Amino acid sequence: MTDALDYRFYGLSGNPYVNRELDPRREDDRQLLLELDVLPPLTQIREHIARAAAADESAAFLLSGRTGAGRTTLAHKIFDLYREEREIGDTFHVVSYQKIDHDSLARVNAVIKAIRNKISRNHPDRRDELMSRIPNAEGIVPDELDLQARADFLAEVAQSVRPTMHIGLLIDGVQDDAFMDALAVAFQYVPAVVVVTRDAYNTADTASAERLAERREWQRWARHLHLSPLSGSDVQRIATNRWHIAAGEVECPFEADGVRSTFDQRREPIGRAIRWLGWLLEGRLKTYEGDERWPAADELRMPARWIESMVQMAGKAPRDPEDDHVDRH
Known part of the structure; x- marks a missing residue:
């Protein structure tokens, strides 16, 4: 009708x-993006990105909100601000990861493999090296320090290829409250921008806000932003x-x-x-x-x-x- x-x-x-979803890289979308009262001030986001860039570390954000709160659109805006702060052009690459896994270390390992695949597709001459250092078939999930070593290795490869690859990581969902801590350990010293989105609902596949708040490791690393109703x-x-x-x-x-x-x-x-x-x-x-x-x-x-x-x-x-x-x- x-x-x-x-x-x-x-x-x-x-x-x-x-x-x-809106993306500030698209001209038609830019005029639809408004600085609404419920959205976090862009100055706070820029300051967090600038501090991470000065330390040559990752700029990380956790975006919580109801379905339709605009988390993915805000993630695209954060990526755009990161590119602006780091003066990055077409060498910026977004890696998206959406699969559910309640095993935090296994999920971080899968995220690392997704980045490996992105680099490999753009630079096939490095594929053998990447697959050797981060293989597919594994009987045991690496521990946190091994995951950190793998993430650091990917950062070295991304910085060494020409043109340099700058990574934006978009992860959909937090199933286990240990996930953000594991992610912080693995990616803290990787010069990238990491955005994790989280449903503000208590379900079997969503870590509770209370349990996440009790953990301190990730909160020293990531900026938690809540997207409220309008x-x-x-x-x-x-x-x-x-x-x-x-x-x-x-x-x-x-x-x-x-x-x-x-x-x-x-x-x-x-x-x-x-x-x-x-x-x-x-x-x-x-x-x-x-x-x-x-x-x-x-x-x-x-x-x-x-x-x-x-x-x-x-x-x-x-x-x-x-x-x-x-x-x-």
Whole structure:
């Protein structure tokens, strides 16, 4: 039904409120990135990166938040700030790792192998050496110091090849509270940027915040950043920014006070807030039966009372248990 909507009534080619990962390397994404109230100040991130760069160590971050909180987008922003601080261009390479493993040492070893494979693909002449020092088939998982030696070896290779390879490591999930400590030991002296994302839920595959807080090793190494749900003012900024990017100077049909008051009462992570805005825009367009276009068609305006009633009504709609499970995780 969404495909049949004619967004030209709003002067749009499509719905501008679509949630996706953003990367500041893409020009179209840069204008969508806002410094929201709930996000950590970029000055703090830059300072942490600068201190690590001065010591020739890794700059590490743990990003915690609900599903849709914008952790991956913030990770891309951190990578961009790291490239800027280190004056790195096309020689920056991101290695992503997502596999679940409750054995922390085994998982760190697998992460190291993922970096090995990245270097090997870019420099096949070093493949034999890399596979010899970090082999695939192993009966025993290396201990922390062996893992540190392997990570240091990869750093030496990455620095020695031409062009030099600068590594950004993006790890999705923390299953065991010992993982961050093991990662800190292995990568502390590797000149790279390491970003770990963590769901802010207590599940069988997520280490609890309480247990992580009790460990000190990783906290001396990594900066822990929490991505909170948005304030109403943040949602209003997103609504206005995305509207004017798509529609130019045409008045935004969302009444600002209505967006602020509604989402101050219903705090949502950024991804879900954007989907709410898209749903509201669709809903207004689906019920419109006129011929005039916005802003001449005042029926296409979204006043505060309408926004609040629509969101409240949707929140009371019947739900399947499976839907609740998806929202929690």
